[in-house]
Amino acid sequence: MFSIYHQVQSQVSVIELYVEFKQLPLVVEEPDPIKEWEGYNSESEEEFDSNYEIVDSNEGRDHVYSTRLTLSQNHSKLNSDTIAEAIKSLVKADPSLKIEEVQSRFNYMISYRKAWLAKQKSIEKVFGGWKSSYEVLYTWFEAMCQKEPSAAVEFESIIPYDGNKIAPDVRIFNRVFWTFYPCPVSQDGNQNIVPIAFAIVEARSNGAWEPPRAFHMFCIRHIASNFLRRFKVPSLQKLVVKIGSSKTMREYNMRYQKLHEQGEIYTEWLDKIPRSQYALAFDEGYRWGCMTTNLVECINSVLKGVRNLPVTALVKETFNRLNELFTRKRAEAEAQMNVGHVFSEFVITKLQAYQRAAGNIQVNCLDMQNEIFEVREIPIGVEYRVNLRQCRCDCGDFQVDRIPCLHVFATCANQHLDWQVYVNEVYRLDEIRKVYRARFRPLGDPTTWPVYQGPRMIPNPTFKRVCIGHPKKPRRCRICGGNGHRCSRCPQDVGSSRGGSVASAPY
Structure with missing residues (x-):
């Protein structure tokens, strides 16, 4: 370790x-x-x-x-090589160093191009060359799999051709998927993010982001943002968020009907998205209450700056930073267990709030054999049905979060039952510690690694930027998603002079 x-x-x-x-x-x-x-x-x-x-x-x-x-911007002595040598320590500490920070290190404003070249050269000196990094990628993965047999790596390469003949001993890098044994889940019981696997792909596309045994869900914030961009109705945007966040079918149907009353065009737009992919009431329990992509985006803080590195250095940093993350989280879980805590801090905070609110609830037993009860909130008079055997409550919180809601607390207190048996085991500290129990093994000196005998890996030349400056992109309509025209001239825009139908791509 x-x-x-x-x-x-x-x-x-x-x-x-x-x-x-x-x-x-x-x-x-x-x-x-x-x-x-x-x-x-x-x-x-x-x-x-x-x-x-x-x-x-x-x-x-x-x-x-x-x-x-003061030196001029074209001073021959202060070239990109000199600047690269001066900022090596900065790049090593933070590979995502901004160009503006490089420019501010000197007594005059150097050109953006010179600062950018200096940063690229400095990264190459610290982390290895950009092209040579592809050649040693196979070697590094072989060493990792030898030290950690439970690790999984899968390459996808392209066979190059020299005219009509296959180029011998050369492969063009296309994709790579890898995962470490200590990364089996996506979130622990204390709302901490745990990476499952990693992949390097050519672009963000539906084909590139479709892992096995996974369920595709949409972020409710992105859906609401697309709805507002399409219809320009902020009040209904909030209603769309409430529809997706509904925990029960009754809530979903009630809010969906409100949107339908405002206009059939709004519900037609929403119906183009499968309900199981955006509505919490129809997700069959796969979301665990996560409605946004924050679950995914939070891992960027762990891997900050890694995407600015050559490919092999990128893979190494995922290994090193995850080792630091697992070491820290394992120590935190053990420290909480040593002071006598049973559940995670996230659950304890919620349970304490539910316990305080459960005092004003009246409980009636309907079917003791099947553990079905009826509870009534005294201040407002709303009634809910609680099924302890199936772990369900009409409020929806019990089945979504897998922890007792205030109605379950009131039922357990009335029937002298132990509420802890209804807390899902993923929230227990001993289970959280198991998530981080595995240790990363050091790979040792590169001279001890096995000699790679396979084809030489090279980058895809078609992905190389061939022009100076930012790559040019064609205009893309925000309504229909097509290229070559603005949204004001979209033929599918209902409010335009050309008329047309509703956009066919809601997300």
Whole structure:
């Protein structure tokens, strides 16, 4: 077991040179300083102005001129190689270093291109070359699988052709999927994110993001954002969020009917998305209450800056940073168990709030044999049915979160039952510790790794940016998703002069 921590401080010194020229008092006519210096300077007036700044400082003295010498943006000595060497420690600590931060390290504003080239060269010096990284990727994965046999790696490559013949001993990298044994779940019982697996693909597409034994769900925030962009009705956008977040079918049908009353066009748009992929009431318990992509996006904080690295360095960083994450989370779970806690902090906070609210609930037994009860909230008079055997309550919280709701607490208190048996085992600290029980094994020195005998891996040349600057993209309509026209000229826009039908792509 090992952990890696990066603590790097870097400071770049800046030297400023000031030169004073004092005018002789016997001279009657004050000369032009630039004309005087032209005889002693081989530079032209334009070159001089770009390299020197003349400041008139006559405070307390007569005819004194001060110049601050600063380097120009095209100074030949301060090239991208020099800058790359100066920022190596910064790039090693944070590979996602912004270009603006690179520019601010020096006494003048260097060009964006020079700063970008310097950062790329510095990354190559610290983490390895961009092209050579593909060649050692197979070797690194073989070493990982040898040290950790439970790890899984799957490559997908393209066979290159030299004319009509297959190029020997060469493969073009297309995709790679890998996972480590200590990553079996996506979220522990304390709402902590745990990576399942990783993949490097050519682009975000439906074909690239379809893992096995997974259920595709849509983020309710993205659906609501697309709804607002399509119809421009903020009040109904909130209703769409409530429809997706409904925990029971009764709530869903009631809110869905409200949207239908506002206009049939809105429900037709929503019906194009399968209910099981956006509505909590129809997800069959797969969401566990997670309605947004925060579950996925939060892992970016763990792997911050990794995507800016060469491919092999990227894979290494996932290994090192996950080792640090598992070591820390395992210690936190053990510390809570040592002080006598049974459930996670997230569950304890919820259970305490439910216990306080369960005092104003009246409980009636309907079927003791099947453990069915009827509860009534005294202040508002709303009635719910609780089925302890099936772990269901009409409020929906019991079956969604898998922890007792306030109605279950009231029922257990009335019938002298232990409420802890109705808390799902994933929220127990001993189960959370099992998530992080496995240790990452060090891979050892590269000289001890097995010699790779397979084909040489190269990057896909079609993905290389061939032009300078940001890649150009065609216009894309926000209504129909088509290219080549704006949304104001979309033929499918109902409000446009051309008319048309409703957009066919709601998400």
